Amino acid sequence: SDPAPVFETMRSAQQAMVEIDGIDVVSDSNTLSGVIPGIDLHLNSTSNVVGTDTDDNSPVYQTATMNVEPDTTALKEKVQNFVDSYNGVMDWISAGYDSFGASRPSLAEVEAGQDDILSDVVRGDSAINGAKRQLQNLLSTQVNTSGDFSVLSQLGISTQRDGSLSLDEAKLDNAVTTKFDDVVSLLAGEGSEPGVMKHFNSAMLDMTGVSSGIYADKEDSYESSLKSINSQIDRMEMLAAKREETMRAQFNSLELLVSEMNAQSDYITQQMDMLSNMVTGSK
Numbered sequence: 001s002d003p004a005p006v007f008e009t010m011r012s013a014q015q016a017m018v019e020i021d022g023i024d025v026v027s028d029s030n031t032l033s034g035v036i037p038g039i040d041l042h043l044n045s046t047s048n049v050v051g052t053d054t055d056d057n058s059p060v061y062q063t064a065t066m067n068v069e070p071d072t073t074a075l076k077e078k079v080q081n082f083v084d085s086y087n088g089v090m091d092w093i094s095a096g097y098d099s100f101g102a103s104r105p106s107l108a109e110v111e112a113g114q115d116d117i118l119s120d121v122v123r124g125d126s127a128i129n130g131a132k133r134q135l136q137n138l139l140s141t142q143v144n145t146s147g148d149f150s151v152l153s154q155l156g157i158s159t160q161r162d163g164s165l166s167l168d169e170a171k172l173d174n175a176v177t178t179k180f181d182d183v184v185s186l187l188a189g190e191g192s193e194p195g196v197m198k199h200f201n202s203a204m205l206d207m208t209g210v211s212s213g214i215y216a217d218k219e220d221s222y223e224s225s226l227k228s229i230n231s232q233i234d235r236m237e238m239l240a241a242k243r244e245e246t247m248r249a250q251f252n253s254l255e256l257l258v259s260e261m262n263a264q265s266d267y268i269t270q271q272m273d274m275l276s277n278m279v280t281g282s283k
Helices: 072-100 107-111 117-123 126-138 169-178 180-188 196-208 213-282
Strands: 016-020 023-027 031-036 039-042 049-052 059-061 157-159 165-167
Touching: 016 031, 023 031, 072 126, 072 165, 072 169, 072 180, 126 196, 126 213, 169 180, 180 196, 196 213
Parallel strands: none
Antiparallel strands: 016 023, 031 039, 049 059, 157 165
């Protein structure tokens, strides 16, 4: 039989090592994340040795230059998504008025189960309208950064007569192409100065918070109303039961009275018949 193969360790596993702007970086894999914000580095090969360090005779590797270009397409897509999402919210709120105007639907309409009837009631709610005004006001929020942009309208975002947003793609494209960093500062903020999207995010968190905001407040309000209605139903059921008991007693008394009157009527009829027979017999 053939002799068993002999395995020899040719090279021990090592960590990946790279020097970035004079700083040594060590990784357990060939992918470096977080070293440069927003960029993942994939190490494919070892740099060529171009010399030896005169102090310790360590090898000196060839340096490489990496150019990082802003992803303008991704940023424009995010802005477009914001405009579309905002318009979706405004359409949902406005749909309630298209169905019922400023008034609530009637009980008959609710019992008939009309299309999305409960949503229409919510959309006509004052709290929802307050949220709508708050979102509209945020569109004109000014951001104080070192960039040239301070409001969303400078990016081509404008409000239409119906309250929806429109996006001037040419104006946005020019802004992100020529002043990308300024656009980022307007949207994301700079230093301690929050950007427009930070204001929108904070507002939405306040509106939709589990323990506070429109949803939580309305949930508490509806639960309170439901408890009140259930309490009223319990009282009405108790009163109805007592009323039923009273009416049954009155009915039984009336039935007894009618029975007695029928008996008296029969007796009188008998007496009248006897009297008639006596008169007839005497003749």
